[in-house]
Amino acid sequence: MTQSTPYVLSGARNFRSFNGYRNADGEQIKPGKLFRSGALQHSSPNALQHIRDEIRLSTVVDLRRPNERELTPNPDVGAEQHQICVVKNDSMYLWQAFVECRLDRGECEDFMLNYYRLLVREPAAEGYRQIFRLLLEDRGPLLFHCSAGKDRTGYLAAVIKMALGFDADLIMRDFLLSNEVIRNSGHWSEMREREDIPDEVDWESIAPLLMVNEEYLKSSLDEMHKLSGGVDAYLSERLGLDGAARTELRRILCTA
Known part of the structure; x- marks a missing residue:
């Protein structure tokens, strides 16, 4: 089956669409229906104008913690804002350790593997249940995002x-x-300047924090199997997505 690449919006952090891919039944997510991104505050004026005037979002779901939202509040893009924090604990200690060069690569990898397991468990699962309830309300074009758009957002996109x-x-x-x-956006160069990160930081060592890895999502899948015995059972038991809900979700989001 032919697959195409989702639309990526230049000037916005990891902002992309869901259409282009097809499922086992040949369906794709309806164009203009669902989007994902990093923090909108870092978008260029042209990108924000495109989001407001062309994409015309109806709903924005912000997955970040309160302290993240306070540091970089979302700009007005003409959409209803929902703040659904999926990771309750504050991980600023990790950022401080990173800046002070106190983490090696193995510690960074271990942190991320555990992080992706936490996304599967409560209380993160409750946040994701709320988002699926919003999706089942068929609210029109919806964007969900975190900070970089790769972990909390990437996990949700996969689910x-x-x-x-x-x-x-x-x-x-x-x-x-x-x-x-x-990598193509220059996001990490921008972050290094903005956060005044010391020159002696070993970027190779902390790469596991800055990128995604196949093992991260696999650790989430392993946790689903551990909790529920498999992905389908997890979706039903932990996220409220039984057969009827999944059929309705496909009706709302997918097209032939």
């Missing part, structure tokens, strides 16, 4: 595709696309 019957290899390929999008 949405699981619920819609997309192939596991395709889900992983789209998950890993964040690396290419972020």
Whole structure:
């Protein structure tokens, strides 16, 4: 089956559409229906104008913690804002350790693997349940985002595709696309200047924090199997997506 690449918006952090890929039944997510991104505050004026005037979002779901939202509040894009924090604990200690060069690569990798397991468990699952309830209300064009648009957002994008019957290899390929999008955007160079990160920081060592890895999403899948015995059971038991809900979600989001 032929697959195309989702639309990527230049000038916005990891902002991309969901259409282009097809599931096992040949359906794709309706164009203009669902989007994902990093923090909108870092978007260029042209990108923000495009979001307001062309994409015309009806709903924005912000997955970030309160302190993140306070540091970089969302600009007005003409949409209803929902603040649904999926990771309750504050991980600023990790950022401070990173800036002070106190983490090696193995510690960074271990942190991220555990982080992706936490996304599967409560209380993160409650936040994701809320988002699926919004999706099932058929609110029109919806964007969900976190800070970089790769972890909390990338996990949710993968779970949405699981619920819609997309192939596991395709889900992983789209998950890993964040690396290419972020690398091409100059996001980390911008972050280094903005956060005044010391020159002695070993970027190779902290690369696991800055990019996504196949093992991260696999750790989430392993946790789903541990909790519920499999992905389908997890979707039903933990996210409220039984057969009827998934059929309705496909009706709302997908087209032939």
